[in-house]
Amino acid sequence: MxxxxxxxxxxxxxxxxxxxVIHTGDLERGLGYSLRRALMSxxxxxxxxxxxxxxxxxxxxxxxxxxxxxGFSQSAISQALGIQRANFVSxxxxxxxxGWVERRSSQKDRRSFALYLTKQGETLMKxxxxxxxxxxxxxxxxxxxxxxxxxLQLLHKFADAI
Amino acid sequence: MxxxxxxxxxxxxxxxxxxxVIHTGDLERGLGYSLRRALMSxxxxxxxxxxxxxxxxxxxxxxxxxxxxxGFSQSAISQALGIQRANFVSxxxxxxxxGWVERRSSQKDRRSFALYLTKQGETLMKxxxxxxxxxxxxxxxxxxxxxxxxxLQLLHKFADAI
DNA sequence: TATTGTTATACTCTATAACTATA
DNA sequence: TATAGTTATAGAGTATAACAATA
Numbered sequence: 001m002x003x004x005x006x007x008x009x010x011x012x013x014x015x016x017x018x019x020x021v022i023h024t025g026d027l028e029r030g031l032g033y034s035l036r037r038a039l040m041s042x043x044x045x046x047x048x049x050x051x052x053x054x055x056x057x058x059x060x061x062x063x064x065x066x067x068x069x070x071g072f073s074q075s076a077i078s079q080a081l082g083i084q085r086a087n088f089v090s091x092x093x094x095x096x097x098x099g100w101v102e103r104r105s106s107q108k109d110r111r112s113f114a115l116y117l118t119k120q121g122e123t124l125m126k127x128x129x130x131x132x133x134x135x136x137x138x139x140x141x142x143x144x145x146x147x148x149x150x151x152l153q154l155l156h157k158f159a160d161a162i
Numbered sequence: 163m164x165x166x167x168x169x170x171x172x173x174x175x176x177x178x179x180x181x182x183v184i185h186t187g188d189l190e191r192g193l194g195y196s197l198r199r200a201l202m203s204x205x206x207x208x209x210x211x212x213x214x215x216x217x218x219x220x221x222x223x224x225x226x227x228x229x230x231x232x233g234f235s236q237s238a239i240s241q242a243l244g245i246q247r248a249n250f251v252s253x254x255x256x257x258x259x260x261g262w263v264e265r266r267s268s269q270k271d272r273r274s275f276a277l278y279l280t281k282q283g284e285t286l287m288k289x290x291x292x293x294x295x296x297x298x299x300x301x302x303x304x305x306x307x308x309x310x311x312x313x314l315q316l317l318h319k320f321a322d323a324i
Numbered sequence: 325t326a327t328t329g330t331t332a333t334a335c336t337c338t339a340t341a342a343c344t345a346t347a
Numbered sequence: 348t349a350t351a352g353t354t355a356t357a358g359a360g361t362a363t364a365a366c367a368a369t370a
Contacts, residue, residue, distance in 0.1 A: 022242035023230045027223055030294070031301045031310065032208050034317040035201040036219070037244060040361090041321040042194045057198070058337070061189055068185045075351060080184035082199060084339065089353055111346045111351040132192070139193045142323035147316055148193065154305065154313040155196040159203040161304035202338090220360070237328060246362065251330060273328040273369045 031158075042139055049135040053128055058083075060132060062091055066101055066115045067125055073112040074103075100124055193320075204301055211297040215290055220245075222294060224253055228263055228277045229287055235274040236265075262286055 027033045046057060055063070058081075065077050078088035092115070095101040100121035103113035117125065140148035189195045208219060217225070220243075227239050240250035254277070257263040262283035265275035279287060302310035 020234070020238075022227065022234065022238060024227065024242055026226050026230060026291075028318065029314070030298050031314060031317075032201075032204045032219060032297070033223060034314055034321070035197065035204050038317040038321045039194075039197040039201050040244060041324050042197050044324060046194050056336075057194065061195060064188050065184065065186060068188060072182070072184065073351075076182075076184060080186055082202060083337085085352070086340080086354080087338065109347075109351080111344095113352080129188075135194070136192050139320070142320050143316065147319065150312070151316040151320065152191070152193060152196055154309055154316065155193075155200040156190065157309065158301070158304050158313065159196070159200045162203050162206060218359075235328075245360085247329070248331080248363080249361065271328080271370070275329080 045138045046135050049138060050128075050131055053124075053131055055128055058091060059095060060128065062088070062095060063100065063117070063121065063125055063128070067117050067122075070116050071114045073106075073114065075112070077115060095121075207300045208297050211300060212290075212293055215286075215293055217290055220253060221257060222290065224250070224257060225262060225279070225283065225287055225290070229279050229284075232278050233276045235268075235271075235276065237274070239277060257283075 028037075043057070050060070061081055062077065065080055066072075069077065069080075074088055074092060075085050078085040081088070092101060092103065096103060099118055102116045102118050102121075104116060106112050106114050142148070143151060190199075205219070212222070223243055224239065227242055228234075231239065231242075236250055236254065237247050240247040243250070254263060254265065258265060261280055264278045264280050264283075266278060268274050268276050304310070305313060
């Protein structure tokens with residue numbers, strides 16, 4: 001950094017103004033920022049509770065979609081996840097190397113693969129779904145049943161209205 | 163990849179099952195996933211409208227906090243942003259090189275810097291706040307005034323309840 | 325001893341462009 | 348020509364550990 005520094009005799013630090021509080025008002029009135037903060041907060045619950053399973057959010061989402069939609073292609077699943085199919089390749093590689101998901105080459109269209117959970121994957125997901133439900137329960141308990149359902153509805157209304 | 167592939171004669175592809183639809187139900191019932199999708203969706207509005215200004219969301223948040231809290235330290239601002247102070251260093255470096263923010267060394271505590279917008283930063287932010295308000299307006303219009311206010315409240319209740 | 329700013333490093337998620345093999 | 352999967356690459360955001368200067 002080659003920029004000159006001025007000296008400030010009125011700096012607001014915790015040492016000279018212990019009562020000083022940061023004003024975030026303008027930011028917290030925004031949906032974008034508030035969504036980001038809420039997601040960061042939700043991620044903490046996810047990590048705390050899902051930690052023993054060592055399944056990242058993106059992996060869990062992919063596993064759920066393959067489980068609920070066996071035989072679909074990588075393009076179909078990645079599109080449903082809202083990610084680029086290019087980014088889904090390495091994610092799938094991981095899940096396949098972990099022995100949870102299987103790519104089966106399709107007869108009808110030899111360009112594509114049909115995706116399935118393996119036996120191990122099925123076994124894992126039986127447990128993962130239960131643990132994940134605990135994480136969701138922890139989040140829902142922050143708001144109570146009524147408001148967490150309401151939040152869910154509003155989030156979908158928001159995301160679908162684009 | 164060294165894993166054997168089976169052949170699947172029942173692959174669910176768009177070519178042989180054009181009516182086939184992916185079932186995401188289990189995911190969309192989750193707050194974590196729904197928050198992530200909503201944020202991704204919100205980011206599109208932000209990028210579309212803020213694009214000409216070339217200010218990223220993290221930069222905008224930092225600029226707003228420095229503007230509203232002149233003279234505070236890097237630690238104070240980064241804590242209010244919910245990010246690590248280590249990650250705030252390069253963000254600030256950018257903003258300083260762009261000529262929008264100034265680090266002034268403090269007399270009272272020579273370890274820390276007091277942060278201020280520059281004249282250029284003030285000028286920029288007058289415009290940026292207006293453009294950002296347009297982005298927020300676009301998001302709010304997805305839900306209508308009542309529901310967007312409700313969503314905002316629920317997001318804060320959720321994030322603050324950790 | 326504790327805190328401020330910093331560097332270094334790594335991981336996760338996302339995006340784009342271009343390639344190949346099939347269709 | 349178009350599509351499915353892939354590779355390569357880059358950019359953001361996040362996290363942790365460790366260090367020097369200062370308190």
